[in-house]
Amino acid sequence: MVQDNGDGQILVFTYDYEAGEDFEVISQLETSTTVRILQTADGEAVPEISQPDEYVGHVVRYQVDGGPVSPTTLMFIRGGTISSGDSATLGEEATMFSPTLNLLSTDVS
Template structure:
């Protein structure tokens, strides 16, 4: 389970699975996170003026019934989450950045 309050969790709209459990596989390099949280023209969006304040993580959903559970990325601005920890995405999410197609949700 996630140890500290991770603050705001961002996930791409097409990867969001409400209420799904996940396990953290690894942390992204800061430079990779910054690239992902910018436009294709390497510009910041109004919602994320400092992409280097976010930490990106590769997570795997713990979905039953499939041969391989899907992996995705999540981004956290405050708090901490470590490799090997598990959590559950919130049941509700709000649009955070339409330009980057990111939702904001909580994690348990």
């Protein structure tokens, strides 16, 4: 379960967003990996993310029924915590957060 510190933020890539789907946290990314992903290909910061090291990246797997393998994707959290093995549900609504990085902002429950 995600523990929100009040100003938490959940980011997912637009092409991986599955509204209302349950997911399980598989592992946490190293900080250096998260920082590289949250920058442009040239290593530049985007206006929406001034401090990419404030985010914690995670590998998550959707718990979708009916498929041989559930989709795996990345999720970035700022102002909250979640641990490997935790499960939660992605929010039903999302807003565009960073068009440059193709990231949406949503919530989890």
